[in-house]
Amino acid sequence: MTMKSIFDAREIKVEFEKAGINPSFIPLIWKQASISHNDGENFEWEQIPSLPSAAYPLLYSKFKRLTSSLHSLFHSSDHVTSKLLIKLQNGAFVEAVIMRYDTRLGKYNGKPRPGGPRSTLCISSQVGCKMGCKFCATGTMGFKNNLSSGEIVEQLLHATRISPIRNVVFMGMGEPLNNYAALVEAVRVMTGPPFQLSPKRITVSTVGIVHAINKLHNDLPGLNLAVSLHAPVQDIRCQIMPAARAFPLQKIMIEYIMLDGVNDDELHAHQLGKLLETFQVVVNLIPFNPIGTSSQFRTSNEQRVSTFQKILxxxxxxxxxxxxxxxQDISGACGQLVVNPPDKRSIESSGHLTDIEDLHL
Structure with missing residues (x-):
């Protein structure tokens, strides 16, 4: 029998109600399960005190504290990025990435930035992805399966054992809005006790699933949405993102990957500027991260990126x-997540880091 994650909110609520157990005990269970230092196999439900007697046999028969395990952990050479290779109960693997920032090193409007050290977790929502974006390594895997809400939340648990997490971005493997129900349930768990993450510090990245975008606004108000635009005109966008669809642009952040000679000319900057100038948006220019020697794309050089930014x-x-x-050296950069061992390239530590979550504060 396949065991369910204790963080699958709908599953545990249904089972408790069927057994006549008050669901108000669920946050207590989550709290104890989240602070335990035992792994999923050694955790005993009796460690949680004061539950109704009927709860313990039910928990043992149907639920596990962790259905996934941390298979491997890779650290970048600059010590600011860590990639987690997580093995799911079905034997599949997903990746999550911790990005560490120290805002004291940067400036915001000419003044020292508040906040100090903190970490952002990049979470996966699917094994593989069906969107097929040509610049993204995850797309080469094809779509394998959706993660349950518990498997999504468990990535946060694995990450918090490594670094305190303040921000969460759904920018890992998969299109989050194609796994809508699990996404919404996972976010609700993360924003409730015991995790208590602010919705303002959670960002969902999407290629633009129109009906889901509209629904998300009602289901999770206050959540940040990042739209993967990546081109100023639809024909270029469809060339590099086969699943591209029309969507409203009145969003908080527009993501735009910089591909040398494809979408990074001054003309493209003007086209993008004219497209977006009437909207209240932030454009986040993303240097393309190599996904192998066979890739048809190259990274835009710093001068082209700088010129593009200055025009906008x-x-x-x-x-x-x-x-x-x-x-990049652990294949944990944007667009590089694919279940393969990391290569041995190294990257230089340079410049001041800006946490993308700060764009929404």
């Missing part, structure tokens, strides 16, 4: 940031 900022008055490349 100076001419169209669009707030524009450039994503700092993190974790």
């Amino acid at each position: 900022r100076g001419i169209y008055k669009i707030r524009t940031t450039v994503r700092k490349e993190m974790g």
Whole structure:
């Protein structure tokens, strides 16, 4: 019998109600399960005090504290990025990435940035992905299966054993809005006790699933949405993102991956500026991260990225940031997540890091 994750909120609520157990005990169970230092196999439900007697046999027969395990952990050479290879109960693997920031090193509007050291966790929502974006390694896996809400939350538990997590971004493997029910349930668990993450510090990245975007606004108000735009005109977008669809642009953040000679010309910057100038958006320019020697794409050089940014900022008055490349040496950078051992390249530690969650504060 396949055991369920204790963090699958719907499953445990249904089972408790069927057994006549008050669901109000569930947050207590989550709290004890989240602070335990025992792994999923050695955790005993009796460690949780004061539960109704009927709860213990039910928990033993149907639920596990962790259905997944941390298979491997890789640290980047600059010590700011860690990639977790997580083995699921069905034998499949997903990846999550911890990105560490120290905002004291940077400036915001000419003043020291508040907040100090903190970590952002990049979470996966699926094994593989069906969107097929040509610049993304995850797309080469194809779609394998959706994660349960518990498997999504468990990534947060594995990560908090390594570093305190303040921000969560659904920018790992998979299209989060194609696993909508599990996404919403996982976020509700993360924003409730005992995790108590602020919705303002959670971002969901999507290629633009229109009906789900509209629904998400009602189901999870206050959540940040990042739209993967990556091109100023639809024909280019469809070339590099086969699943591209029309979607409203009145969103908080627009992601735009910089591909040398494809979408990074000054003309493209003007096209993007004209497209977005009437909207209240932030454009996040993302340097393309190599996904292998066979890739048809190359990284835009710093000068082209800088010129692109200056056009958007100076001419169209669009707030524009450039994503700092993190974790390339462990294949943990944006677009590189695929279940393969990391390569041995190293990256230099340079510049001041900007946490993308700060864009929403």
